[in-house]
Amino acid sequence: MSVLLAxxxxxxxxxxxxxxxxxxxxxEERELRCLIGPNGAGKSTFFRCLTxxxxxxxxxxxxxxxxxxxxxxxxxxxxxxxxxxxxPSLFDGLTALEGVVLALRRQHREREARRRAxxxxxxxxxxxxxHRPVGLLAHGQRQLVELATVVAPAPDLIILDEPTAGxxxxxxxxxxxxxxxxxxDHAIVVVEHDMQFIRAIARKVTVFHQGRVLVEDSAEAxxxxxxxxxxxxxxxxxxxxxxxx
Amino acid sequence: MDLAIATGIQxxxxxxxxxxxxxxxxxxxxxMRVINLAHGEFLxxxxxxxxxxxxxxxxLWIAMLVVAPLCVGLLGVVVERLVIRRLYGRMVDTxxxxxxxxxxxxxxxxxxxxxxxxGFSAPLGSVRIGAYSTSGYGLFLIxxxxxxxxxxxxxxxxxxxGLIARGTMQNAGMAAALGVPTERVYALSFAAGAAVSxxxxxxxxxxxxxxxxxxxxxxxxxFITVITGGAAMLAGTASASVLLGGVNTLxxxxxxxVLGEVxxxxxxxxxxxxxxxxxxxxxxxxxx
Amino acid sequence: xxxxxxxxxxxxxxxxxxxxxxxxxxxxxxxWLPQMLELFSIINATVYTAMxxxxxxxxxxxxxxxxxxxxxxxxxxxxxxxYAVAALNLPDTTYAVPIAILVPSLxxxxxxxxxxxxxxxxxxxxxxxxxxxxxxxxxVNSTAGxxxxxxxxxxxxFNGIPTTPPLNLPGxxxxxxxxxxxxxxxxxCLGLCYALCKLVLRSRFGRVVVAIxxxxxxxxxxxxxxxxxxxxxxxIGGAMAGLAGLLFANCVFVSPTMFSLAYSGQIIIWVMVGGxxxxxxxxxxxxxxxxxxAWVGTLPEINPNLILGLVLLVAVLAIxxxxxxxxxxxxxxRLPEDAA
Numbered sequence: 001m002s003v004l005l006a007x008x009x010x011x012x013x014x015x016x017x018x019x020x021x022x023x024x025x026x027x028e029e030r031e032l033r034c035l036i037g038p039n040g041a042g043k044s045t046f047f048r049c050l051t052x053x054x055x056x057x058x059x060x061x062x063x064x065x066x067x068x069x070x071x072x073x074x075x076x077x078x079x080x081x082x083x084x085x086x087x088p089s090l091f092d093g094l095t096a097l098e099g100v101v102l103a104l105r106r107q108h109r110e111r112e113a114r115r116r117a118x119x120x121x122x123x124x125x126x127x128x129x130x131h132r133p134v135g136l137l138a139h140g141q142r143q144l145v146e147l148a149t150v151v152a153p154a155p156d157l158i159i160l161d162e163p164t165a166g167x168x169x170x171x172x173x174x175x176x177x178x179x180x181x182x183x184x185d186h187a188i189v190v191v192e193h194d195m196q197f198i199r200a201i202a203r204k205v206t207v208f209h210q211g212r213v214l215v216e217d218s219a220e221a222x223x224x225x226x227x228x229x230x231x232x233x234x235x236x237x238x239x240x241x242x243x244x245x
Numbered sequence: 246m247d248l249a250i251a252t253g254i255q256x257x258x259x260x261x262x263x264x265x266x267x268x269x270x271x272x273x274x275x276x277m278r279v280i281n282l283a284h285g286e287f288l289x290x291x292x293x294x295x296x297x298x299x300x301x302x303x304x305l306w307i308a309m310l311v312v313a314p315l316c317v318g319l320l321g322v323v324v325e326r327l328v329i330r331r332l333y334g335r336m337v338d339t340x341x342x343x344x345x346x347x348x349x350x351x352x353x354x355x356x357x358x359x360x361x362x363x364g365f366s367a368p369l370g371s372v373r374i375g376a377y378s379t380s381g382y383g384l385f386l387i388x389x390x391x392x393x394x395x396x397x398x399x400x401x402x403x404x405x406x407g408l409i410a411r412g413t414m415q416n417a418g419m420a421a422a423l424g425v426p427t428e429r430v431y432a433l434s435f436a437a438g439a440a441v442s443x444x445x446x447x448x449x450x451x452x453x454x455x456x457x458x459x460x461x462x463x464x465x466x467x468f469i470t471v472i473t474g475g476a477a478m479l480a481g482t483a484s485a486s487v488l489l490g491g492v493n494t495l496x497x498x499x500x501x502x503v504l505g506e507v508x509x510x511x512x513x514x515x516x517x518x519x520x521x522x523x524x525x526x527x528x529x530x531x532x533x
Numbered sequence: 534x535x536x537x538x539x540x541x542x543x544x545x546x547x548x549x550x551x552x553x554x555x556x557x558x559x560x561x562x563x564x565w566l567p568q569m570l571e572l573f574s575i576i577n578a579t580v581y582t583a584m585x586x587x588x589x590x591x592x593x594x595x596x597x598x599x600x601x602x603x604x605x606x607x608x609x610x611x612x613x614x615x616y617a618v619a620a621l622n623l624p625d626t627t628y629a630v631p632i633a634i635l636v637p638s639l640x641x642x643x644x645x646x647x648x649x650x651x652x653x654x655x656x657x658x659x660x661x662x663x664x665x666x667x668x669x670x671x672x673v674n675s676t677a678g679x680x681x682x683x684x685x686x687x688x689x690x691f692n693g694i695p696t697t698p699p700l701n702l703p704g705x706x707x708x709x710x711x712x713x714x715x716x717x718x719x720x721x722c723l724g725l726c727y728a729l730c731k732l733v734l735r736s737r738f739g740r741v742v743v744a745i746x747x748x749x750x751x752x753x754x755x756x757x758x759x760x761x762x763x764x765x766x767x768x769i770g771g772a773m774a775g776l777a778g779l780l781f782a783n784c785v786f787v788s789p790t791m792f793s794l795a796y797s798g799q800i801i802i803w804v805m806v807g808g809x810x811x812x813x814x815x816x817x818x819x820x821x822x823x824x825x826x827a828w829v830g831t832l833p834e835i836n837p838n839l840i841l842g843l844v845l846l847v848a849v850l851a852i853x854x855x856x857x858x859x860x861x862x863x864x865x866x867r868l869p870e871d872a873a
Contacts, residue, residue, distance in 0.1 A: 051754065077756040089754070091747035102744050103755050105737050149755070280656060331850060336656050337601060338849050341805060344603075345845030348798055352839025461794050465667040468660045503675040510668050514661060518651040 002064075004029050004157055004187050005050070005081075010059035012045050012211075019045040021211035022059070027157065032183040034198050034219070035191045037208030038232055043191045044086070046208070047161050051083050052076040078106075082155035082186075086162045088142040092135030096121065096145045099134060103152045120152045124178075139166055147178070157187045164197050176200035195232070199223065207231070251379060252498065258383045259497075260490030261390040266449065267467040267474075267482050268393065269442030274471050275478025276414050276434035278336065279329060282343040284467060285460025286350040287439050291317045291446025292364075292455040293354065299365055313447030314440040321439025325432050333431070347460065354457040362454045382451060389448060393441070398479055410434065414478075466506075469513040475523020484524050489513055575712045576784045581823050582719040583780035586773060588803040588819035589726050589812060594770035595801075596810045597734060599746030600763060601655045604662030605774050605800045607669050608637035610791035612775025613782040614673070614688075617697040621686035627703040633779040634772050641771025642764065649760040649767070663797065670792035693788025700783055712784070719780045723816070726773055730812050733769065742766045795838065799826075802845045808855025818856060 006026035012019050020042045027033055037043050048054040050061065052073035061069045063079050077083065091099045097117055104113035121127045126144050129137060134145055143163065150158055163179070164172040176197055179188060192198060198205055198219055205222040207215045209231045215222055222228055270284045281287075294316040298308035328346060332339045369381030401407040413420040413430045421427045453459060470489055474481025492512050497505030516524070591605045616633035620626040644665060648658050677690025686694060699715065702708045710718070733739040742762050745752045753759050778791060790796065799822070807818025822844065826837045852859050 053750075072758070073750070073753040074756050074758045077754050083754045085750070085754075089748055089751040091744050091751060093747045094744065098740070099744070099751075102740060102752075105740075106756050110737075149751070153755070280660065328846065328850070337659070338853060340601075340656065340659055341801065342846055342849040344798055344801065345842045345847075345849065347842065348795070348838045349842025349846065352836035352842055356834065356836045356839065461667070464794075465664040469664050472657055472660055501675070503672055506671060507668055510664055513664075514647060517653060517657065517661070518647055521652055521654075 002029055003027070003062075004031070004064060005189075006062045007050075008060045008062065010046070010049060010061065011057050012042075012049055012054060013057045018211050020049060020056070023208075023211070023213055024059075025206055025213060025216065027187055027189055029156075030183070030187050032180070032188045032201065032203045033190070034201055034203065034205045035189060035208060036193055036195070036198055036205060036222075037214075038193060041208040041231075042211035043193070043208050044161065045211075047159065047191050050076075050159060051081075080156040082150040082153065082158040084146055084150045084158070084160045084163060086165055088139075088146045090134045090142060090146055090149070092133070094134060095131050096126065096134055096137070096148070097130040099145065100148050100152050103149045107153060117148075117152060120148050124148050124151075140171055143167070143175075151182060151186070155186060157189065158182065159189045159191070161191045162193070163190065164192065164194055169196070172197055173200055195223065254379050254383065254387075255498070256491055256494040257387050259494035260486050261387040262449065262452075263466060263470055263490040263493070264394065264483060264486035265386070265390045265445045266442075266463045267470040267486060268397070269438045269440075269445060270467050271438075271471045271474065271478040271482040272397070272441060273435055273438035275476070275481075276410060276438070277329075277333075277431050279435070280336065280340050280343070280468075281329075281435075281438070282340055282464070283324070283347040283350060283460075284343075284442060285462075285464035286347050286354075287317050287320070287442035287460075288446030288449065288463055289354065289455070289457065289460040290320065290350065291443030292450040292453075292459065293358065294443065295447035295450055296363055296365065296455055305365070305368060309447040309450075310444065314444040317443025317446070318436050318440030320443075321436040322432065324439070325435040329435055330428070330432070347464075351457050351460070358457065360457060362456045364450055364454045368451070386448060386452075393444070394479065394483060397441070401479070406433075466509075469510060473513045473516050473523055475520070475525035477525035481523055481525040485513075488516075488524075575716050577827070579712065579716045579719045579784040580781065581820055582716070582723050583777045583784065584799075584803070584823055585723050585816045585819045586719075586726050586780060587777035587800055588807065588815040589723070589730060590770045590773035590777065591800050591804050592807070592809075592812050592815040593730050593733070593773070594767055595804055596808075596812075596815070597739070597746065598742050598763060598766040598770070599655070600767055601659040602662045602767070602770070603659045603797055603801065604664075604666035605770070606792055606794075606796035607662070607666040608641055608771040608774035609778040609781070609796065609800075610666075610669060610673070610787070610789075611637040611640050612778025613787040613791050614694075614778075615775070616779045616782045617694045617787045618683045618686040618688075620698045620700075621694070621696065622684040625704065625706045626698055626700050626709075630700070630779065633782075634775045637775030637778070638768050638772040642768045645764045645767040645771075649763045663794075666792055666797055667794065670789055670794070673789040673792060689788075691789055693786055693790075695786050697782050697786040710783075715780075715783050719784075722776060722780060726776070727812060727816070729773075733766075738762065738765065798845070799841060802841055802848070804855075805845060806848045806852075806856055808857035808859070811855070811857040814855055814857030 003026045006024075008024050010020055010023045023046060035043055035046070045054065049056045052071055052075065055070045059069070060067055063081070068076055068079065091102070094102075097114075100117035100120060101110075101113045104116050108116065118127065118130065121130050124144050124147060126141065126148065129141060129145065134142065137145065147163070160179070164175050167175065172194065179190060179201065182188060190201065202219045205217065205219050206213055207222060207228055214231060215225055215228060217225070266288060269287065270281060273279050273281050273284075291313040295308045295313045298312040299305055303312060324346065328342050329339060332342055369385055371378045372381045372384060401411055409420070409425050409430060412423075413425060413427055417427050420430075453462070470485045471482055473489065474483075474485035489509050489512065493505050493509040495505075496508035587605065587609055590608070591602065594600050594602050594605070612633045615636035616629050619629035619632040623629055644662070648661060653661065673688065674691050676688035677692070679687070681688040681690070688694065699709045700718070701710065734743065741752060741757050742765070745757070745759050745762055749759050778787075781791065803819040803822055804815040806822060807814030807816065822841070825844075826841060829835050829837045829840045848855070
């Protein structure tokens with residue numbers, strides 16, 4: 001399988017703080033990858049570097065071998081990367097359908113965009129929300145509308161930042177199923193910190209800690225890894241060595 | 246040599262003027278993130294209150310240094326109560342409302358005093374530097390501006406009220422959680438900013454002449470100075486005044502006053518293009 | 534289209550409602566204009582119409598583009614001066630028309646480039662546009678001397694250019710248009726600009742512009758270059774304001790007051806009072822407020838600035854959504870009850 005997205009020694013500093021520290025990882029075509037780590041591990045900063053919202057201090061980002069470091073968000077999006085932000089980022093004044101149509105209007109003419117948008121809303125089970133202004137929808141509905149907006153243009157890679165934030169256990173399980181389903185057509189990177197969700201997805205996991213990659217392994221291996229437990233419980237991995245087993 | 250000193254004083258006067266007319270705006274913007282488009286009219290009212298006081302027989306210095314800031318400070322209290330407080334957090338609406346206030350004040354003052362220039366002549370005569378002479382009042386203005394800046398800095402740095410103000414400026418939510426009455430801090434900040442503007446207007450009056458629309462001549466300059474300065478209100482306004490005032494004076498010296506202003510604006514826009522957060526977004530970040 | 538769903542139907546209903554409101558306004562104007570013309574003159578009616586075009590330009594830039602432009606008067610003044618200077622230099626004033634639209638468009642594009650590509654936030658944008666306008670005002674005001682002339686056109690400083698020639702019949706420089714003809718031309722321009730706004734907003738470009746107003750980040754994440762779209766709408770607004778300046782120059786003459794803060798303020802007030810995010814509202818707002826200012830101007834003891842300022846202050850504090858949405862909302866709440 002060929003590599004879709006790769007970072008090489010990606011580093012992001014804010015003043016004296018190194019939020020992302022020399023991270024190299026690669027995502028393959030049709031892969032489903034989870035990025036996890038406790039709060040402040042650098043996941044969100046890493047995410048913003050990928051989406052073009054931050055310009056990394058050092059290192060490169062490669063898309064199918066092409067250097068896309070420092071490009072504007074719209075240029076990165078045009079390469080075929082769909083991005084869902086942590087707090088749903090939507091056109092509150094427009095209806096759900098209008099928003100999804102706009103997502104498709106770069107590639108399709110109006111009539112075709114409309115047809116496809118309705119189909120996507122149908123597929124996500126929110127066809128009845130098509131003509132409601134997005135600003136008036138409930139939180140869970142907004143998450144789904146944003147997913148529809150992101151999925152509609154059929155991006156090669158979808159990056160989701162904490163898609164289950166603020167969701168009940170039931171909704172989280174539903175979202176996990178949905179993401180696995182979406183993975184049949186798109187490569188997906190999920191940035192999360194919820195371990196239940198990681199268990200439900202059960203694919204390859206990259207664990208962030210203090211801006212670095214701590215572990216990269218299968219979900220079972222990561223969930224069983226004592227270092228990951230230490231990180232989540234707040235003990236630094238170096239301290240562990242000093243503690244007798 | 247004499248020419249150099251005379252030109253230097255000219256430049257310093259330009260810088261001091263810019264700093265003086267911007268300081269009140271900087272206090273309000275720095276403390277409350279409120280852009281007060283009626284700032285020019287606060288300056289104008291400061292000048293008018295000084296003139297009225299002088300005409301009523303008050304000593305010139307008391308009229309400028311006491312009456313003007315007091316009157317405009319009180320107006321600030323009223324405006325904060327009636328307008329600003331209702332629009333906290335709505336920056337654009339605040340700008341629009343204060344613009345309305347600005348127009349209304351110009352209209353009201355024109356109705357009362359007529360659209361004519363009044364004023365008083367600069368006290369302190371002139372000072373000779375070799376073959377050149379400079380106005381003694383200009384030198385006083387430079388000194389007064391430096392003193393005013395130091396006074397505001399000292400209040401912020403050394404008094405308990407200043408600590409509360411700095412805390413609110415840094416993080417209003419946290420300050421409120423710690424029991425700081427942010428509403429009162431804002432009300433006082435706005436009044437203090439208005440008082441400083443009133444003082445500045447009165448001090449500028451001998452130079453500029455006083456008329457209802459005089460504020461519009463200042464407002465653009467003071468805005469561009471405060472915004473070029475960035476988040477740190479004193480260091481930012483001071484450094485921007487030095488830079489822009491210097492450019493303005495030199496540009497005026499080399500060409501015409503109008504082109505000097507155009508040059509100053511061009512430099513300011515260029516700076517904002519390079520440093521979108523203003524000068525103190527990049528330099529002197531820890532300053533006040 | 535069949536099977537469009539309830540949202541489309543209500544959108545159509547709203548469009549019909551707005552069209553009806555427009556027709557009503559036209560009807561009132563048709564009935565009221567002849568009476569008004571006795572009081573004022575055909576020239577005043579033309580000025581009102583030119584100002585309505587100006588209001589429309591800001592309605593587009595601010596209400597739909599979400600760009601806080603405090604300096605729309607700059608493009609208005611540039612359009613007027615570009616027309617006057619070109620008309621004085623060219624044998625046929627018709628050729629001055631494209632220049633009067635092109636110059637402010639280019640100015641808007643240049644200013645927009647600095648602001649949008651510099652990622653300047655909306656509040657700073659307001660200040661920068663305001664400052665540019667003031668600088669232009671000061672500059673034009675200072676061009677009194679003989680050395681300030683462009684070809685055959687003296688800039689005239691604070692006196693402006695009283696010799697601004699009116700438009701002539703295209704191809705016939707000997708026949709200047711009569712005031713009545715210029716009035717008809719202005720009304721046509723207003724209609725055209727309104728239609729142009731509607732067309733722009735219905736196009737993909739316009740919908741992306743509105744989407745950017747709603748959420749800039751999301752528009753960028755969908756692959757739209759936010760800066761280009763903002764630049765586009767800002768330039769269209771500049772062109773329209775230039776056209777308004779041209780019309781104004783044809784009924785009065787150009788002077789530095791076109792660049793004044795008072796004008797910039799008035800345009801904001803028209804849009805604010807009429808309703809941000811609407812087109813008809815600002816047009817009506819411009820008409821109503823000019824009538825109000827004209828009426829106040831006949832009262833010697835009251836300064837129009839005072840009234841305008843208070844109107845803006847009250848509008849922001851009491852009806853932040855503006856007249857059109859407020860009235861329309863009130864009507865919508867009342868009408869279903871009556872119908873039921």
